[in-house]
Amino acid sequence: MTDLVDGAPRALARQLLATLDRDTPRLERIDNYVQGKHDDPYMPAFADDEYRLLAKRAISNWMPLLVGTPAQALYVDSFRRGRTVDTQPAAQLPEWRHWQQSRLDARQAAIHRGALTFGHSFALTEKVKGKVRTKGLSAMRTSAVYEDPANDLVPYAALTVTRRPTGDLPGVARMWDAASEYRVTFKSFTDAASVRVSRVRRHGCSECPVTRFCAAVDLEGRTVGVIEPMIALQNRINQTIFDLLVAQTYASFKVRTATGMAPPIKRDADGEPILDDNGQPIPLPVNVNAKRFLFAEDPDVKFDSLAETPLGGFIDSIDMSIRHLSAISQTPPHHLLGQIANLSAEALLAAETALSRKIAEFRAMFGEAWERVFRVAAELAGDTAAAEDYAGEVLWRDMEMRSLAQSADGLGKLAESLSIPKRGLWSRVPGVTATEIREWEQIREDDDAELQLAQSIRRATPEPAAEPVAA
Known part of the structure; x- marks a missing residue:
């Protein structure tokens, strides 16, 4: 490492750390919902422990399914160069050898899932001990800055946090621009004065070696995944299930009533009533079950019952909310409800159409990113022709059943x-x-x-x- 670098790199580091600080609350909320840590359903302020236990049991986490369903159809299976004169099979191409050596057959899933979850993820391509490798970077630890975030594929600079600040131990991050890699230390994301930047090395590429994978990006440069738009629907499902559990626990059975009859009370050894703190006799519990009859000697005693609360409305409401979740997320309803009986091949194909279109969109977005990864890897490996091959394309595995x-x-x-x-x-x-x-x-x-x-x-x-x- 060389001496401290002032000027542009330090300003970039401050900007990238500030971006991470701004996005962290939103990304952590998305991550919590994927992990099943949802907002509690509404309950009275004086709710007891039993209510809170029901609230925990009401969490029905549909978020991993919304990520996993398209992610399981996103597998890069091969690569084809754009030059028609190149007849080498994919297995012999340097680009595909780099893919295999980076173990991206398995690791690509984490990059795709990260982009689907948070809206974007990143991949770093670098030369380590003379070998070119690519690995994924989490959106919760990585930020990038673009001259035109809506249209640029290549970032101006990127930063990833390798160690968060804890106590007296400063945070550490790696940063890349178009020429060099830097080591960044900081006390907190918001403490701009504590940011220190030192140049580590030239990374050997003509542009920033970090590639962004976007599930969807608008013309303002904003990225959105499949989780954030569904949080409101997930909360509605949790609330309905909580209401169902409350009704099931407290009001799903008939209540037997008796009027005009005093219950038996507790008595001491001398036969005197035992009184509570308020001076009232303590009643004995009445053992009522399906094997016992209730009777009274007094003819004025009346027995009756209170009807149970029907649960069908709650179940129908849950079913409706799940169907709304299916329609808005473009997830086939039989993936969520498990109802595939008596479906013809044509009906099943029609149900999968929306999902197939969404997967095709993801493949177009991720395919551009992977092609850029192959070009960066080729440049680092010294293959100038492959680094300038903008007509190459990745081939996706056909996952249709x-x-x-x-x-x-x-x-x-x-x-x-x-x-x-x-x-x-x-x-x-x-x-x-x-x-x-x-x-x-x-x-x-x-x-x-x-x-x-x-x-x-x-x-x-x-x-x-x-x-x-x-x-």
């Missing part, structure tokens, strides 16, 4: 009627991965080689002479 027989029939018709090469349809087979396709190619090449060898041997072997036919 279709029967193998239905797919085989459709692919066969495409190959026959439209003369599409059969090899070009391999990726359309449900559930097939890029590794399996490469294995199929190798098997086909081996089979072709064996067939050619057999044909060569057959041509080189003379036909046996025909035996003369006896007269």
Whole structure:
């Protein structure tokens, strides 16, 4: 590290820390809802411990499902360069080797889920011990500044906190601009005077090596995920379930009443009534259950009952709120309600249409970010041509569930009627991965080689002479 850097880097660090301080309450609220730490339902101010226990049990956390449903359909399966003259398979491309060495087959899910949850997440591409690696950065610890946040893919600078300040121990962060990496120390996000910046090294890239993944971004540069718009609906569901539990606990059964009859009271050994603090006799509990009859000797005693509170209205209200959650979040209702009985293939496809469109939008947004990651990795690896390849694209795994027989029939018709090469349809087979396709190619090449060898041997072997036919 070199001496203290003043000027622009320090001002950038202050700005980025202030951005984190501004966004932290909002991001923590979103994170709490994903973790099931929701706002308590409304209850009277004098609610006792039993009410508060019911409030805890009323939390029905739908938020992870809203993130997991689209995230489980977002898997980058391969990469294709934009240059048509490049016929290398994806497995041999430096970009894809970088992907595998960074273990992004598994780690991509955390980056996608972070962007879906908070609206954005980040990925850092850097050279570590001579090897180029990419890793995800949390939105709760990372901020970036853009000249045009709505349209720029490349940030002007980015900062991620590696250690939050605790007690006398200052916080530590890493910061990158278009040329260098910096070490930042600070006492708090808001204490601008305590910010210290020192240059660590040149990171080797011509632009900031941090890439932002956005679930959705508007023309003001604001990002929004799938959780924040659904918090109000989640609170409504929790409130209705709480009201249901209260009614179920206190009013879901008939109450037996008796008028004109005094209950038995507690007495001491001498037969005298035992009085409470107010001087009133203490009644004995009346043992009433389904195996006992109530009777009284006094003819003026009357027995009656109070009807239970019907729970059907609460259940219908919960069902309605969940359907609203399904419609607004574009999540198929059968994913939330579990009702898929008697659904035809056409009805199931129609129910999945809105989700498929939302996933297609996420793939477009995340695909641009991954392509930028590949270009940064290529530049750090010294591959200038690949670093300037803006026509490359990531290939997403087909996660739609279709029967193998239905797919085989459709692919066969495409190959026959439209003369599409059969090899070009391999990726359309449900559930097939890029590794399996490469294995199929190798098997086909081996089979072709064996067939050619057999044909060569057959041509080189003379036909046996025909035996003369006896007269």
